[in-house]
Amino acid sequence: MARFILLLVLFVVIARTFWRFIDAILRGVAGPAPPFDSAQGQHRGRRPGQQSAVKMSQCPVCGTYVVPGKAISMVSGGTPIYFDSEKCRAEYQSR
Numbered sequence: 352m353a354r355f356i357l358l359l360v361l362f363v364v365i366a367r368t369f370w371r372f373i374d375a376i377l378r379g380v381a382g383p384a385p386p387f388d389s390a391q392g393q394h395r396g397r398r399p400g401q402q403s404a405v406k407m408s409q410c411p412v413c414g415t416y417v418v419p420g421k422a423i424s425m426v427s428g429g430t431p432i433y434f435d436s437e438k439c440r441a442e443y444q445s446r
């Protein structure tokens with residue numbers, strides 16, 4: 352019985368190593384692989400297109416952080432500026 356458990360453990364270790372190898376290949380194909388981070392024990396791939404963190408933008412008037420997708424935007428000199436409210440945008444334009 353002990354031998355069976357030993358074989359089972361060995362199989363799991365081999366299977367996991369094998370899967371990690373396959374995953375590494377798939378990541379290599381999908382895009383540039385992040386630096387070896389398997390030490391974390393879980394997949395924390397920073398793949399392009401994977402929305403892990405929303406990039407916040409700061410309102411130049413009051414300093415409130417806003418999500419660009421939901422904010423009031425204005426393009427000034429080719430650069431989009433995001434405001435948290437119409438009031439802030441009006442104030443920015445009146446300057």
Ligand SMILES: [Zn+2]
Nearest residue numbers: 410413435439
């Ligand atoms: Zn504001």
